[in-house]
Amino acid sequence: MAISPSGQDGAATPATGDGAVIEVARLRKRYGDVQAVDSISFEVHRGEIFGLLGPNGAGKTTTVEILEGLRSPDEGTVRVLGIDAAHHADRIKERVGVQLQTAALYPFLTVVEVLDLFRSFYARSRPTAWLLEAVDLGERRHAQTRQLSGGQRQRLSVALALVNEPELVFLDEPTTGMDPQARRSLWDLVLRLREGGTSVLLTTHYMEEAEQLCDRVAIMDHGRVLESGTVEALVTRRFHERAVFFDTLPGLSVPELEQLPRVERAMLEDGVTVLYTGDVSATIGALLGRAEQLGLEPRNLGIRRATLEDVFLDLTGRALRE
Amino acid sequence: MHALVMLTRANIRSFVRDRTALFWTLAFPVIFILLFGAIFSGGGDTTYNVGWVDQDGTAASAGLRQAFGQVPLLHLEDGTLQASRQAMQKGALNGIIVVPAGLGASVAAASGGPGSPGAAGPSSAATLEVYTDPSQQTASTTIRQVASQVVASLNVTLTGRSPALGVTDRTLQTQDLTSAAYLVPGILGMALMQLGVFGAVPLVAQREKLILKRLGATPLPRWTLVGSNVLLRLLIGLVQAVLIVGIGVAVFGVQVLGSLWVMAALVVLGALSFISIGYVVAAFARTEEAANGIVQVIQFPMMFLSGVFFPLEIMPSVLRPIATLLPLTYLGDALRQVMVSGSAFAPLPVDVAVLAGWFLVCLTVSARFFRWE
Numbered sequence: 001m002a003i004s005p006s007g008q009d010g011a012a013t014p015a016t017g018d019g020a021v022i023e024v025a026r027l028r029k030r031y032g033d034v035q036a037v038d039s040i041s042f043e044v045h046r047g048e049i050f051g052l053l054g055p056n057g058a059g060k061t062t063t064v065e066i067l068e069g070l071r072s073p074d075e076g077t078v079r080v081l082g083i084d085a086a087h088h089a090d091r092i093k094e095r096v097g098v099q100l101q102t103a104a105l106y107p108f109l110t111v112v113e114v115l116d117l118f119r120s121f122y123a124r125s126r127p128t129a130w131l132l133e134a135v136d137l138g139e140r141r142h143a144q145t146r147q148l149s150g151g152q153r154q155r156l157s158v159a160l161a162l163v164n165e166p167e168l169v170f171l172d173e174p175t176t177g178m179d180p181q182a183r184r185s186l187w188d189l190v191l192r193l194r195e196g197g198t199s200v201l202l203t204t205h206y207m208e209e210a211e212q213l214c215d216r217v218a219i220m221d222h223g224r225v226l227e228s229g230t231v232e233a234l235v236t237r238r239f240h241e242r243a244v245f246f247d248t249l250p251g252l253s254v255p256e257l258e259q260l261p262r263v264e265r266a267m268l269e270d271g272v273t274v275l276y277t278g279d280v281s282a283t284i285g286a287l288l289g290r291a292e293q294l295g296l297e298p299r300n301l302g303i304r305r306a307t308l309e310d311v312f313l314d315l316t317g318r319a320l321r322e
Numbered sequence: 323m324h325a326l327v328m329l330t331r332a333n334i335r336s337f338v339r340d341r342t343a344l345f346w347t348l349a350f351p352v353i354f355i356l357l358f359g360a361i362f363s364g365g366g367d368t369t370y371n372v373g374w375v376d377q378d379g380t381a382a383s384a385g386l387r388q389a390f391g392q393v394p395l396l397h398l399e400d401g402t403l404q405a406s407r408q409a410m411q412k413g414a415l416n417g418i419i420v421v422p423a424g425l426g427a428s429v430a431a432a433s434g435g436p437g438s439p440g441a442a443g444p445s446s447a448a449t450l451e452v453y454t455d456p457s458q459q460t461a462s463t464t465i466r467q468v469a470s471q472v473v474a475s476l477n478v479t480l481t482g483r484s485p486a487l488g489v490t491d492r493t494l495q496t497q498d499l500t501s502a503a504y505l506v507p508g509i510l511g512m513a514l515m516q517l518g519v520f521g522a523v524p525l526v527a528q529r530e531k532l533i534l535k536r537l538g539a540t541p542l543p544r545w546t547l548v549g550s551n552v553l554l555r556l557l558i559g560l561v562q563a564v565l566i567v568g569i570g571v572a573v574f575g576v577q578v579l580g581s582l583w584v585m586a587a588l589v590v591l592g593a594l595s596f597i598s599i600g601y602v603v604a605a606f607a608r609t610e611e612a613a614n615g616i617v618q619v620i621q622f623p624m625m626f627l628s629g630v631f632f633p634l635e636i637m638p639s640v641l642r643p644i645a646t647l648l649p650l651t652y653l654g655d656a657l658r659q660v661m662v663s664g665s666a667f668a669p670l671p672v673d674v675a676v677l678a679g680w681f682l683v684c685l686t687v688s689a690r691f692f693r694w695e
Contacts, residue, residue: 068539069539070535070538070539070695090541093539093540093541094541098536098539098540100532100535100536100539104531104532104533105533105536106332106336106533107336108335108336108339108340109332109335109336113332113335114332116328117328117329117332118540120324120325120327120328120329121325121537121540121541121542122540122541123541144339160536
């Protein structure tokens with residue numbers, strides 16, 4: 001993720017609705033005292049992979065479930081594939097694929113039986129063999145789902161989202177519980193889907209996943225969309241700098257660190273201090289000098305580009321993975 | 323339609339592969355009926371040990387002994403009165419028959435002139451003394467009945483007269499159903515009750531595990547989902563009915579008198595009303611554990627207060643109003659009337675109406691309060 005100043009952020013401008021598979025405007029949803037979704041708006045274009053990012057409780061899942069037709073919105077408009085999700089959810093369900101975060105499956109049915117069962121729910125469906133191949137479950141086709149590992153079960157639930165050859169797929173934290181290899185192969189699958197013209201909305205709290213897959217992302221917290229756009233635009237809009245990080249030194253306060261040359265912001269997070277700077281060598285030189293005066297030595301000192309993680313930290317003051 | 327077939331097939335497969343569920347719904351009622359049938363019907367081929375005390379020692383008393391010895395229900399053990407009484411107190415004997423001294427003489431006097439006018443009314447009839455233990459109800463009744471029957475038929479032989487009045491045994495099953503005939507419809511009703519009400523537990527589990535939610539994200543209509551769940555329970559209910567009635571007929575010799583179609587219809591109606599109770603439980607229970615608890619709370623009192631194991635007439639009057647509210651009372655009653663022509667607690671249309679009423683009320687309540695997630 002290059003941090004070089006690049007093109008304008010296209011997501012902030014309201015899209016026309018042409019070529020949009022999802023249009024959300026001023027959507028609100030409340031559960032008792034909790035405003036789960038607080039007047040959010042965004043669009044997903046046809047053929048793109050769109051990521052909803054945010055910590056648990058940010059309102060991602062509620063938003064996705066409204067889009068899937070599982071919940072009704074309190075206020076606002078929600079159109080999926082041009083259809084009003086609040087009133088015609090049934091028409092949407094035929095054309096979208098849904099993978100739920102924690103849904104279990106029929107424990108006593110085999111992989112093939114579950115796939116065939118779900119295929120019977122739709123007017124059109126993909127061949128079982130295609131689905132098994134897509135999620136690499138061919139060898140486990142006759143295993144009962146209770147005998148599958150967590151990652152295999154997750155892959156089956158992704159396959160179920162693809163059963164009806166959907167135009168739009170919702171993936172809710174699809175790689176949770178997967179080992180790195182399975183995660184990679186799922187990413188490949190998602191990219192292949194996009195090549196085939198399928199639009200994808202995925203929620204995740206893995207930064208790497210969003211950076212690898214998503215054409216555009218929206219960052220949510222406390223029921224609001226804080227910012228949206230391409231990953232690159234989000235990063236470069238905030239950080240022209242690079243990040244210098246080291247284990248927090250007790251003697252150095254944030255205001256003092258922000259006085260160091262070219263430092264634009266200093267953040268403390270989980271015992272690590274992060275300085276965003278326009279000139280890495282000037283900042284590090286000054287930092288080491290100041291530390292020496294105090295008789296301190298910065299440990300685990302390093303430099304990196306800014307990432308979505310930094311964007312999120314900057315927006316909310318919290319790390320995304322909490 | 324295809325989805326309904328596939329979903330029902332999936333349900334059946336899941337059910338058959340889940341050995342625990344299979345045991346509780348099919349093996350359990352079978353074990354139950356075998357056990358209770360054996361305990362309650364008891365009598366079948368039991369013999370009673372009876373002490374034979376011959377204080378007379380004549381040919382007549384020997385003849386009597388022979389006559390009693392031919393009764394298959396009795397096993398005679400000779401002894402003195404004292405020894406026999408001790409044995410009976412220890413429980414080794416169920417009763418004692420005493421032939422008092424002088425019996426032979428009285429019999430001879432009575433039968434002295436067969437057909438002669440003087441023999442019409444013997445002045446001193448010979449009397450057998452029969453000891454039984456009133457606390458052993460069945461044994462004491464049986465022994466006393468056998469004794470009087472043997473004596474009655476001997477009287478005919480001795481006097482050479484056929485009795486003016488006789489009794490011919492015919493069976494008309496009304497009040498005095500055999501225990502098994504009473505139990506089989508009751509246990510069938512109980513099995514259907516458990517099947518239906520217990521349906522709440524897998525339903526809540528499916529909701530808890532978000533299976534219902536996942537299905538809700540497909541175009542599958544909800545009636546199909548409910549329909550296939552109900553269909554599975556009805557199928558199990560019919561299998562249970564065949565098993566339970568089959569065992570009743572084959573093992574306990576229960577005669578099925580009514581129409582099989584009417585019985586099947588009652589099984590379906592009963593299953594439906596209990597399934598709807600299960601849905602009401604599922605509407606209010608949030609977790610599988612809670613559903614399980616509520617199910618137990620419903621099942622156990624219903625099992626014992628609905629006349630499944632014994633007629634409601636012998637239930638304390640305090641509890642009877644409860645019994646008249648419970649749907650199992652009416653299902654058991656209806657099945658009993660149709661199956662074995664047992665005496666009615668309520669007329670059949672009333673039974674049907676009560677069951678249908680429970681079904682409709684529960685259907686309405688669960689449609690109003692059931693949550694899919």
